[in-house]
Amino acid sequence: MARSAEFVERHPMTPSPTGTASQDRTVGYALTGACGGFARTLLATTRRTDGVRPTVLCDRDTEGVHALARSLGHGADELVTAGTPEEVAEITRSGRIAVVGEIDLLAGADYDILVEATGSPAAGHRAARRALLDGRHVAMVSKEVDSVAGVALATLAADRGLVYTPAEGDQPANLILWYERLSGLGLEILALGKSGEYDLVYDPEAGTVTQLGTTLPAPGLGALLRLGDDVPATLAARAEAVAGLKRSAAADHCEMAVVASATGFTADTPALRYPVARVSELADVYAHREHGGVRDRDGVLDVFSVLRLPEEASFAGGVFAVVRTHDDETWETLRAKGHLVSRDGRYGCLYLPFHAMGVETPATLRRAVREGAGVSSRPPRQHAVLAGRAATDLPAGTTLTLHGHHHEVTGVAPVLHAVDEVPADTAPFYLAAGSRLARDVAEGTLLTLDDLDRPDPELLAAWRAGRSLPRA
Structure with a gap:
């Protein structure tokens, strides 16, 4: 969706995705995972930061988003929950912040860059890919997404003259x-x-x-x-x-x-x-x-x-x-x-x-939108595979469920291998997470793609696309 005339009027420095932006323009961002701990640090920081502002906040817990915003000093009329793309567009055109419960509703918003912080491999990938296809930059906080699909998403962004980058404030960036x-x-x-x-x-x-x-x-x-x-x-x-x-x-x-x-x-x-x-x-x-x-x-x-x-x-x-x-x-x-x-x-x-988590992230948002640059000077390539090794015998039908603050998977140990050290069909950890096992997996065995029963198809396609690119 193209940026509205009203948004451009309010933010006159808004460039085309491939253009050169003014250094004093206001950067509008969308945020997914807007009830998380990272989200709070970002929203608290941009509440006091000139030139960076939230446009749309996405989380299934929309009431929680409103409560978080109130605790940070936002007035009750600053945030409005929207249920359709048209409502999102109307709210953001008026200068207020739209609150949505579904990723698909982001398409109705005026913003420059998506901050993806759901921590969900499949949902985060879908949000980031949709943003890039809609002509928006992406600052990736969900390292789970990045470890599987980051190479493919960065390639898509480059092909469209956009920035895809890890976000400052987290250790990777x-x-x-x-x-x-x-x-x-x-x-x-x-x-x-x-x-x-x-x-x-x-x-x-x-x-x-x-x-x-x-x-x-x-x-x-x-x-x-x-x-x-x-x-x-x-x-x-x-x-x-x-x-x-x-x-x-x-x-x-x-x-x-x-x-x-x-x-x-x-x-x-x-x-x-x-x-x-x-x-x-x-x-x-x-x-x-x-x-x-x-x-x-x-x-x-x-x-x-x-x-x-x-x-x-x-x-x-x-x-x-x-x-x-x-x-x-x-x-x-x-x-x-x-x-x-x-x-x-x-x-x-x-x-x-x-x-410092979201306290540092505005620097990434400014650099991406105003300068067209991410944190790395070269495109990412799949030099390593974050794989999963069965820590115990896992029977067919087991659901590999994510749990805890650090997104562990019960019965599966994370291992980091150079790509040349493991077979080509080795499954990335956060593609396996959330999947069911199609067959028994013995203790000590690396999970493979064939071990997974219908993994998320879009995430799988992104992994394969990134894995196929030549490494420098």
């Missing part, structure tokens, strides 16, 4: 931008990664470790606060000390799959390493194995579990890059200024200790 910045400086990047969602906070007085709301005795950690000369041995001992805590998450693997598409980096172990490490140790931990670290090769993606004391600052879900140091004097100067350099001087670690 932040890490891709960090990679772009550091590689643009000529630094030789050897490893990329992020911290796990929640820190491990060790209380030396109580001899306990706390992760989010769970506290366990861990008296042995007190003797393991220093890395020691044998890095792998220290890491193994720390892992044993916190073995009662679940530190891995499907969301972590999914985020690294998105980063793999943009950078070509892949995991050097499918389950990811999750070393329990203090931030100051990262350059030593991610040294090559022959230099005492954990890496088997260069070009590695990984996730680490932050170990810190109660009074120490959190890494806050931040991102890092490990680089090779080439000039000793330069890096000794940086070490003296507090930068992380390995004990042998071979490696440095540069990091951003935060990800």
